[in-house]
Amino acid sequence: RPRELVKGDTTKAFERGASYLNSARTLPEIAEAREAALQQLRKVSQDEQADPPLRVGIIGEIYVQLEPFANFYLEETLGHMGVTVRRSIYLTSYTKHDVLSTRGDLRSQKLAEPYLPLRIGGHGQNSVGDVIRYSRLGYDGVVQLAPFSCIPEIVAKSLMPYLSREFGIPVLTMFIDEQTGRTGVQTRLEAFVDLMRQSREKRSAEIGAAV
Missing domain, CATH: 3.40.50.11900 (Rossmann fold)
Structure with missing residues (x-):
């Protein structure tokens, strides 16, 4: 959040990731949901010069x-x-x-x-x-x-x-x-x-x- 370019993007990405994990029911599904959640967070645009x-x-x-x-x-x-x-x-x-x-x-x-x-x-x-x-x-x-x-x-x-x-x-x-x-x-x-x-x-x- 401290580096996000658009305020609120990190929270939205986190909530999407949490919904993936909430829907997972098996260990493979949990692993897949975890990676998908991390991908959502990686997509958040950040100010690298801050x-x-x-x-x-x-x-x-x-x-x-x-x-x-x-x-x-x-x-x-x-x-x-x-x-x-x-x-x-x-x-x-x-x-x-x-x-x-x-x-x-x-x-x-x-x-x-x-x-x-x-x-x-x-x-x-x-x-x-x-x-x-x-x-x-x-x-x-x-x-x-x-x-x-x-x-x-x-x-x-x-x-x-x-x-x-x-x-x-x-x-x-x-x-x-x-x-x-x-x-x-x-x-x-x-x-x-x-x-x-x-x-x-x-x-x-x-x-x-x-x-």
Whole structure:
């Protein structure tokens, strides 16, 4: 979405691809539908000369991350603001780490251990480790999502200001409840995107001055 020439083309291509997968019933049909869906996305015209888009990691509670209606279509909104988004949880990774195994995502847990050494339920410990991971990967910011009163994410949230300073990455925490509206979410995201752009420009200026 950040590079698309016609706003909305990526979403339309994604929805067509999702419809192919939804109609597939056998493994060969799924493989064929997957390739057809990817072809739809490859056809989207992009601005190859555009500056590299901002990159944001999405962390937090699984349902609010995965369900667009619950997070007010946050990924799509950020994409139209010129931001590339990557979630910390996908259904395949959750199935691998938390359903077929009870160990969880050991990569994120190991990063979190110096700051939150215990698994506190939900994805709280993962959220702490994911902030560190996205910082090391060079992301411009992190958005933490959770439903109202989610205790594991509340515990993780208490560490976010420290982690943000320690690892030099902006963090926006959003707890979703019945009072949350799409306009309010968009306003907060716009302010956060401006903050990330300023942070990137500041880093670039510091690097230029050092050279």
